[in-house]
Amino acid sequence: MTDTPTLTFDPADTCLKVEQLSVSYDGKAALREVSLTVPRHRVTAFIGPSGCGKSTLLRSFNRMNDLIRGVEVTGQIHLFGEDILAPKVDVTVLRRRIGMVFQQPNPFPMSVFDNVAYGLRLQGLSDQRALEREVEWALRSAALWDEVKDRLEASALTLSGGQQQRLVIARAIAIRPEVLLLDEPASALDPISTLKIEELIGQLAEAYSIIVVTHNMQQAARVSDYTAFLYLGELVEFSATDDLFTRPQARQTEDYITGRYG
Amino acid sequence: MKTPSGWRSGDGALWLSTGAVTLTLLLTVTLLVLLGRVGFGHFWPEPLGTFTFHPGTAQAPLVAAQREQGAFTLAEGGMETRTLLRTGNRDTAAPDFRWIADASLRSAHFDPAAIELERRSWGPALGLLAPPKAPAADRAALAARQWARLEEALALPSQVRTGSLTLYSADGSARPLPLAEVVRAWRPNAMTFAEKLSLYFSRIGAFISEPPREANTEGGIFPALFGTVLMVMLMTVVVTPIGVVAALYLHEYAPQGPLTQMLRIAVNNLAGVPSIVYGVFGLGFFVYLVGGSLDRAFFADTLPAPTFGTPGLLWASLTLALLTLPVMIVATEEGLSRIPRQLREASLALGATRFETLRYVILPQALPAVLTGVILAVARGAGEVAPLMLVGVVKLAPELPLDGTFPFLHLDRQFMHLGFHIYDLAFQSPNVEAARPLVYASALLLVLMIVLLNLGAVLLRAYLRGRHRDPLG
Amino acid sequence: MREHISGQYDAELDELRAMVTEMGGLVERQLQAVCLGLSTWDADPAEPVAALDKAVNRLEVSIDDACTHIIARRQPTASDLRLVMSIVKAITDLERIGDETTRIAKMLETLCALPALRDPLPELTEMMERVQSMLADALNAFVRVDEERALEVITRDRAVDRAYEALVSRLLEAMEASPERLRSYHNIIWCARSFERIGDHAKNVCEYIIYLARGKDVRHQGLGSAN
Numbered sequence: 024m025t026d027t028p029t030l031t032f033d034p035a036d037t038c039l040k041v042e043q044l045s046v047s048y049d050g051k052a053a054l055r056e057v058s059l060t061v062p063r064h065r066v067t068a069f070i071g072p073s074g075c076g077k078s079t080l081l082r083s084f085n086r087m088n089d090l091i092r093g094v095e096v097t098g099q100i101h102l103f104g105e106d107i108l109a110p111k112v113d114v115t116v117l118r119r120r121i122g123m124v125f126q127q128p129n130p131f132p133m134s135v136f137d138n139v140a141y142g143l144r145l146q147g148l149s150d151q152r153a154l155e156r157e158v159e160w161a162l163r164s165a166a167l168w169d170e171v172k173d174r175l176e177a178s179a180l181t182l183s184g185g186q187q188q189r190l191v192i193a194r195a196i197a198i199r200p201e202v203l204l205l206d207e208p209a210s211a212l213d214p215i216s217t218l219k220i221e222e223l224i225g226q227l228a229e230a231y232s233i234i235v236v237t238h239n240m241q242q243a244a245r246v247s248d249y250t251a252f253l254y255l256g257e258l259v260e261f262s263a264t265d266d267l268f269t270r271p272q273a274r275q276t277e278d279y280i281t282g283r284y285g
Numbered sequence: 286m287k288t289p290s291g292w293r294s295g296d297g298a299l300w301l302s303t304g305a306v307t308l309t310l311l312l313t314v315t316l317l318v319l320l321g322r323v324g325f326g327h328f329w330p331e332p333l334g335t336f337t338f339h340p341g342t343a344q345a346p347l348v349a350a351q352r353e354q355g356a357f358t359l360a361e362g363g364m365e366t367r368t369l370l371r372t373g374n375r376d377t378a379a380p381d382f383r384w385i386a387d388a389s390l391r392s393a394h395f396d397p398a399a400i401e402l403e404r405r406s407w408g409p410a411l412g413l414l415a416p417p418k419a420p421a422a423d424r425a426a427l428a429a430r431q432w433a434r435l436e437e438a439l440a441l442p443s444q445v446r447t448g449s450l451t452l453y454s455a456d457g458s459a460r461p462l463p464l465a466e467v468v469r470a471w472r473p474n475a476m477t478f479a480e481k482l483s484l485y486f487s488r489i490g491a492f493i494s495e496p497p498r499e500a501n502t503e504g505g506i507f508p509a510l511f512g513t514v515l516m517v518m519l520m521t522v523v524v525t526p527i528g529v530v531a532a533l534y535l536h537e538y539a540p541q542g543p544l545t546q547m548l549r550i551a552v553n554n555l556a557g558v559p560s561i562v563y564g565v566f567g568l569g570f571f572v573y574l575v576g577g578s579l580d581r582a583f584f585a586d587t588l589p590a591p592t593f594g595t596p597g598l599l600w601a602s603l604t605l606a607l608l609t610l611p612v613m614i615v616a617t618e619e620g621l622s623r624i625p626r627q628l629r630e631a632s633l634a635l636g637a638t639r640f641e642t643l644r645y646v647i648l649p650q651a652l653p654a655v656l657t658g659v660i661l662a663v664a665r666g667a668g669e670v671a672p673l674m675l676v677g678v679v680k681l682a683p684e685l686p687l688d689g690t691f692p693f694l695h696l697d698r699q700f701m702h703l704g705f706h707i708y709d710l711a712f713q714s715p716n717v718e719a720a721r722p723l724v725y726a727s728a729l730l731l732v733l734m735i736v737l738l739n740l741g742a743v744l745l746r747a748y749l750r751g752r753h754r755d756p757l758g
Numbered sequence: 759m760r761e762h763i764s765g766q767y768d769a770e771l772d773e774l775r776a777m778v779t780e781m782g783g784l785v786e787r788q789l790q791a792v793c794l795g796l797s798t799w800d801a802d803p804a805e806p807v808a809a810l811d812k813a814v815n816r817l818e819v820s821i822d823d824a825c826t827h828i829i830a831r832r833q834p835t836a837s838d839l840r841l842v843m844s845i846v847k848a849i850t851d852l853e854r855i856g857d858e859t860t861r862i863a864k865m866l867e868t869l870c871a872l873p874a875l876r877d878p879l880p881e882l883t884e885m886m887e888r889v890q891s892m893l894a895d896a897l898n899a900f901v902r903v904d905e906e907r908a909l910e911v912i913t914r915d916r917a918v919d920r921a922y923e924a925l926v927s928r929l930l931e932a933m934e935a936s937p938e939r940l941r942s943y944h945n946i947i948w949c950a951r952s953f954e955r956i957g958d959h960a961k962n963v964c965e966y967i968i969y970l971a972r973g974k975d976v977r978h979q980g981l982g983s984a985n
């Protein structure tokens with residue numbers, strides 16, 4: 024679509040540049056020619072009805088879609104000017120630069136500590152003191168430290184759903200990626216924890232570029248600087264969050280955010 | 286709202302499933318009780334009777350133990366009950382088991398001087414320590430004297446024992462019995478219950494820990510037990526890594542196309558191939574081809590006497606490993622496919638490579654499934670007999686495959702196996718009645734051994750699962 | 759506009775609109791009453807104005823309540839948010855119009871006790887007509903979210919201002935000419951001033967309509983930017 028209301032940023036302020044991205048699963052299109060630029064050190068929210076392709080778009084950024092059989096990706100994605108869909112790209116390096124928190128909390132069946140330390144250990148950090156420091160920082164940042172500091176050796180699976188969600192956030196930020204993809208990071212959280220996570224997102228945005236997928240429009244409105252609305256695999260509108268929630272330009276956006284989507 | 290009644294209430298299904306479980310349990314218990322009663326009953330010291338017969342029957346009096354009662358049809362019509370007597374003394378008064386018509390039996394009494402001796406050869410000797418017709422006081426004194434000598438002699442190693450014991454038969458004839466021949470002796474009619482119990486357990490202990498004698502109808506089954514355990518362990522050591530790696534390849538690396546699917550089906554079908562076919566394959570491939578080549582390459586100086594080119598422990602283990610490989614692969618793959626995709630993704634998203642993900646996330650998770658595979662493989666492998674007859678099991682192995690001489694584990698040696706031992710006792714024994722209880726006892730031991738091996742694996746699996754237990758299941 | 763998935767939400771917004779329409783109707787009646795009274799030099803027609811004002815005030819409170827309720831419960835966004843915001847502001851203006859009419863009604867009582875004027879005041883008549891039609895059109899536009907008409911109403915405010923200025927200079931002359939009617943003229947100036955304010959309030963309402971329709975604030979920017 025050429026008439027999509029969208030924004031562009033200075034190359035220096037551009038984190039991800041998506042051009043004509045189409046993704047299909049077994050020939051069934053999930054994303055159709057999506058083009059947008061995600062700004063650097065800002066929070067960008069993706070909203071849209073279930074199944075519209077938000078997770079698919081997110082998973083294209085760290086090439087998680089590669090793992091799915093029958094997936095076909097066309098178009099281009101540049102991370103700070105670097106083509107990340109090129110075959111020669113080392114996905115393990117890419118995924119360290121682009122951290123992801125999945126829609127369902129997926130802690131490893133290991134201790135809380137080992138969960139957070141996992142990525143650090145993969146990178147060769149083995150000094151126990153350094154590990155402890157980093158793990159504590161990550162858990163504190165994810166507003167989980169106080170709840171788990173006495174049970175770091177307990178299995179992560181004994182944590183509550185909301186605690187698990189914060190644990191996987193801690194695990195993702197422990198390796199300090201440049202970009203953080205959050206797929207519904209607060210779907211199982213109580214309002215206070217949600218606010219803590221939102222606060223965390225705001226703080227992290229000073230150093231990281233963050234993309235949040237959320238079904239909670241108030242949340243998108245609260246945490247994000249820019250919001251993209253996706254519908255049926257297409258980008259309908261991409262605007263500053265303030266504009267999108269007060270005077271959306273596309274009729275579909277208006278209907279969706281006012282609850283008229285049917 | 287109407288509550289559903291009848292079948293739809295689910296009560297029927299509940300009863301049916303409970304019934305099925307009960308039936309299974311009942312069958313298992315029956316099996317164990319039967320095996321235990323006949324097999325381990327054999328070791329209980331039976332009372333020894335002195336039987337006399339009616340004059341017309343031309344049967345000399347006997348010292349014997351009653352085995353079982355039966356009935357048979359007479360030629361002139363009508364039924365007659367009869368009794369199986371175990372008379373022992375195969376050397377002097379064969380046969381050692383006799384059916385005696387109850388009608389011909391005149392009297393039986395249980396003489397405290399009656400003795401049963403386990404001998405190095407010719408099976409048990411049954412007799413009296415004092416002549417039956419002598420005055421009671423003399424008898425008692427003689428019997429006590431003989432018993433004391435016997436006990437004294439049994440305390441010594443058999444090589445240094447001298448002299449012999451005088452054993453009297455029921456009709457009063459005496460014969461000498463060299464003390465060096467005696468393994469164990471007891472006077473069942475003069476024993477208290479506690480003494481019987483201790484004798485019982487010491488005989489069971491001997492059965493488990495001693496090598497067989499007398500064409501396997503006497504002595505213990507230790508080599509067979511040992512050989513079975515050793516072979517199963519070797520098999521596990523071989524099959525586990527191969528099975529796991531194969532399953533990992535099939536599930537993690539192989540492109541999931543029709544080819545892989547066909548491979549999977551082929552593996553599944555391998556589980557259904559009759560085990561004797563594996564035996565034939567093992568003989569042809571492992572023994573003759575691989576073993577023969579090994580011999581030509583490394584043991585050429587001892588040819589034509591084969592070293593590895595003959596059935597042996599290694600080939601038997603490998604054959605069984607091959608036999609149980611499908612079970613292992615299927616169980617492991619099943620476990621792998623139950624690991625949620627999200628875990629893999631979590632690891633990969635943190636920048637782990639595929640191998641790192643496999644090593645740190647997938648494998649630890651799949652370990653319980655691997656152990657399930659091991660359990661199934663052990664159960665299958667330990668019970669196999671047919672293929673083993675072709676690739677290394679023998680009726681009687683002169684040496685254990687594991688001993689103190691270099692290289693300690695003798696993979697080329699032939700070995701004994703419980704399953705085959707049972708088969709041998711049951712079908713190849715020259716003395717059916719003597720072998721029968723041992724068949725049951727060996728079978729029970731085989732079952733117990735498998736249970737023990739499995740229990741070990743189950744406990745290990747429970748431990749592994751418990752380490753990071755998901756409270757929600 | 760399409761319906762919300764939540765029918766209850768739709769019902770609440772409809773209810774809100776209905777209340778605003780009712781309030782507008784009441785204010786219109788107040789305005790009509792004082793205009794009639796002024797043009798006939800008779801205080802009787804304006805008698806119900808005070809009672810109507812009470813009803814208007816009550817309605818304002820209820821509408822405010824309803825808006826607070828919707829904001830808290832529904833977190834309206836986009837056009838819904840703008841609707842609620844416009845209503846919150848529009849009712850303030852409507853209430854002020856009500857106040858102005860009450861003031862005129864009071865003035866009317868003193869006026870009628872005084873001797874009637876000698877000359878007709880065409881500017882006053884013009885103002886009354888214009889302001890009445892402006893209010894009616896603004897309310898209409900509000901109900902229909904008709905930004906064209908709202909724009910047009912805004913342009914009409916100028917004419918009211920001009921009429922007011924003309925009326926004031928005429929009355930100043932008249933005061934000099936006949937100082938014995940000074941009090942009447944003075945009171946009439948106050949009435950005219952109220953009418954002028956009513957025109958301003960109607961114009962404000964129209965600005966909210968444009969904000970509601972376009973998401974663009976046209977206040978204090980002149981008409982150039984509204985087009």
Ligand SMILES: Nc1ncnc2c1ncn2[C@@H]1O[C@H](COP(=O)(O)OP(=O)(O)OP(=O)(O)O)[C@@H](O)[C@H]1O
Pocket residue numbers: 048049052053071072073074075076077078079080091126
């Ligand atoms: N692995 C897959 N295989 C096939 N189709 C898929 C796969 N993943 C997603 N899809 C399809 O792609 C479309 C977009 O899915 P996606 O997960 O991106 O939606 P979403 O916007 O994240 O939805 P939700 O808000 O429910 O998470 C859907 O129609 C879905 O059915």
Ligand SMILES: [Mg+2]
Pocket residue numbers: 077078079126206
């Ligand atoms: Mg999703």
